[in-house]
Amino acid sequence: MIDKKVRWETMFPDELEAAFAECPLLYLTYGLCEPHGPQNAVGLDALKAHTIACLAARAHGGIVAPPDYWHINELGGYAIWAHEWIGEVPRTWVTSVPPWVHFKNVLYQLRQADAIGFQGVILLTGHYGPNWEDLKTLVKLVQPYIRARLYSLPDFEANTPGFDGDGNSGGDHAGRVETSLLMALMPELVDLERVPDEMGVHPYAMGLSVSESDRRIGERMVADEVRYLGERAAELLAAYQNTELPAPLTTFGQTEALWQEVVWPELLKFCSMQNNWGAVASPPEDSRWYANWRVPELGGGPSR
Ligand SMILES: [Zn+2]
Structure with a gap:
């Protein structure tokens, strides 16, 4: 059933009802749209996560929500990383929002999942930095108040054997891993002719291992990820049957209260809310990545 429809936005209501009856699991x-080297389409992260989720849903059941391309960037360690890897490009072409917007959106997406009655939700991010750790923290914080069973991960967690079965290269940025994955998933969005002969330092955030990219290895990594997601999906659906469940999260009011009482007090501790990730203190003041580097004072402000 290779062309089985699993994408929420492309389905008719009766198709959604049939898919839901068969497997009440949501992906x-x-x-983030951001430079992924000169050789990859900028949407690689969500293209990868969404397409792998669609393959997993076709293989193991479930429905895949419209992908969310607006993700965390430009502040804290992300700014330091972007200064080093992307640098002074004419325009950044990023689709960035701060963590307090991203994670609140995630919470509202979970509310919709609970309101519809999904029994399991897999949250899969193809964009890294520490946002995936925060996503796991968010899931842990809100799971007691959400009926659907939740599991979150960066896609590289599902790529455990690594690049060539070496067990230690499950994720990268626009190097051999991500480029091979996109070659396997959407070959028309990879153009190795665009890799420059003379390499500067990470042109458009290209991983310097790009010359090792290989579509066949990408296909193997995709298969590994699809299998891993299928296993997590089965666990969530079993947990739904075997766990004492809270009432579903259904209203906007409940969701706001959950955000303010449970998530907000912990948000400043999230990894993506720190001004740096360790070694480097900040991007230089003349960097285009300096403006949003410092996490702003939020206490009591409108973003609360
Ligand atoms: Zn990426």
């Missing part, structure tokens, strides 16, 4: 996928 939520995330990624």
Whole structure:
């Protein structure tokens, strides 16, 4: 059933009802448009996560929500990383929002999943940095108040054997791993002719291992990820049957209260809310990545 429809936005209501009756599991996928080297389409992160989720749903059941391309960037360690890897490009072409917007959106997406009656939700991010750790923290914080069973991960967690079965290269940025994955998933959105002969430092955030990219290895990594997601989906659906469940999260009012009482007090501790990730203190003041580097004061402000 290779062309079985699983994408929420492309389905008729009766098709959604049939897919839901067969397997009440939802995939939520995330990624940031940002430079992924000169050789990959900028949407690689969400294209990857969403397409792999669709393959998993076709193989193991479930429905895949429209992908969320608006993700965390430009502040804290993301700004330091972007200064080093992307640098002074004419325009950034990022689709960025701050963590307090991203994670609140995620919470509202979970509310919709609970209101519809999904029994399991897999949240898959193709964009990294520490946002995936925060996503796991968010899931842990809100799971007691949400009926659907939740599991979140960066896609590289599902790529455990690594690049060539070496067990230690499950994720990268626009190097051999991500480029091979996109070659396997959407070959028309990879153009290795665009890799420059003379390489500067990470042109458009290209991973310097790009010359090792291989579509066949990408296909193997995709298969590994699809299998891993199928296993997590089965676990969630079993947990739904075997766990004492809270009432579903259904209203906007409940969702706001959950955000303010449970998530907000912990948000400043999230990894993506720190001004740096360790070694480097900030991007230089003349960097185009300096403006949003410092996490702003939020206490009591409108974003609360
Ligand atoms: Zn990426």
